[in-house]
Amino acid sequence: MRWIWIDRFEExxxxxxxxxxxxxTLAEDHxxxxxxxxxxxxxSLMLEGMAQTGGILLGDLNDFQHIVILAKVxxxxxxxxAVPGDTLCYxxxxxxxxxxxxxxxxxxxxxxxxxxxxEIVFVHLxxxxxxxxxxxxxxxxxxMKLMGVxxxxxxxxxxxxxxxxxxxxxxx
Amino acid sequence: MxxxxxILSKIQExxxxxLGTDEDEASASATLVGDLGAESIDxxxxxxxxxxxxxxxxxxxxxxxxxxxxxxxxxxxxxxxxGEGLARLRERLPFxxxxxxxxxxxVDNIQDLFTVDMLVxxxxxxxxxxx
Numbered sequence: 001m002r003w004i005w006i007d008r009f010e011e012x013x014x015x016x017x018x019x020x021x022x023x024x025t026l027a028e029d030h031x032x033x034x035x036x037x038x039x040x041x042x043x044s045l046m047l048e049g050m051a052q053t054g055g056i057l058l059g060d061l062n063d064f065q066h067i068v069i070l071a072k073v074x075x076x077x078x079x080x081x082a083v084p085g086d087t088l089c090y091x092x093x094x095x096x097x098x099x100x101x102x103x104x105x106x107x108x109x110x111x112x113x114x115x116x117x118x119e120i121v122f123v124h125l126x127x128x129x130x131x132x133x134x135x136x137x138x139x140x141x142x143x144m145k146l147m148g149v150x151x152x153x154x155x156x157x158x159x160x161x162x163x164x165x166x167x168x169x170x171x172x
Numbered sequence: 173m174x175x176x177x178x179i180l181s182k183i184q185e186x187x188x189x190x191l192g193t194d195e196d197e198a199s200a201s202a203t204l205v206g207d208l209g210a211e212s213i214d215x216x217x218x219x220x221x222x223x224x225x226x227x228x229x230x231x232x233x234x235x236x237x238x239x240x241x242x243x244x245x246x247x248x249x250x251x252x253x254x255g256e257g258l259a260r261l262r263e264r265l266p267f268x269x270x271x272x273x274x275x276x277x278x279v280d281n282i283q284d285l286f287t288v289d290m291l292v293x294x295x296x297x298x299x300x301x302x303x
Contacts, residue, residue, distance in 0.1 A: 069217070
């Protein structure tokens with residue numbers, strides 16, 4: 001399994017906000033265990049998608065020169081749940097940033113329904129940092145070809161079903 | 173300028189959010205790492221919140237400098253901070269209680285210099301100089 005918890009990037013306003021979506025599907029094995037007979041998207045994996053959305057927002061600000069690592073989640077509140085067939089929309093807003101890292105606030109919604117909201121702290125590391133080897137790669141926002149989600153849907157031409165996708169940002 | 177009591181009260185709120193501590197737990201003499209369980213990641217979170225709460229700018233390493241003294245850098249020997257190292261600590265951590273540290277200047281105790289009181293004095297000086 002690839003550690004990619006967003007399906008498509010919808011919008012990126014440099015240094016301000018980002019939006020990505022995640023479609024919840026019964027094809028994902030973990031939904032059959034979480035929970036048997038009552039499949040709901042695990043909050044931990046929603047948080048991963050929220051962090052990937054916010055991490056790309058922060059990384060883009062520095063043109064992806066730093067490795068962005070999910071460091072801490074000071075606040076998260078889950079209000080509801082998402083089930084197969086739902087499209088989760090992750091809206092991230094950059095709260096603060098500096099050379100060492102940054103913070104974002106992210107909401108997860110399905111339509112008008114608020115599912116979860118969180119504040120996430122990221123740190124920047126550079127390739128030559130001695131700490132790099134000690135960190136679980138899953139905390140790296142841009143590992144495992146995650147950046148490919150920036151391109152999803154972009155091959156389609158305007159006027160097709162996904163024609164509005166990706167109009168708000170410049171692809172790198 | 174806020175009084176030190178007001179600053180302390182706001183810092184206790186920040187620490188309650190960042191570290192999950194009770195406000196009365198974060199007394200002025202409490203050490204961030206030893207008493208309140210802060211980790212290196214929390215220092216960044218605390219810096220963000222101090223900047224936001226007090227409307228100040230804190231440069232990298234200004235409040236929580238890294239690599240303060242270690243064997244091999246000329247500032248410590250056999251795990252003990254040298255006289256020169258103490259002078260450097262006074263320079264880089266002007267709001268920490270270096271005199272108390274000097275009684276047993278183990279490198280391992282350096283983290284105990286980061287106290288709630290140090291944060292209060294740092295913010296008091298910062299907000300005063302910004303006015």
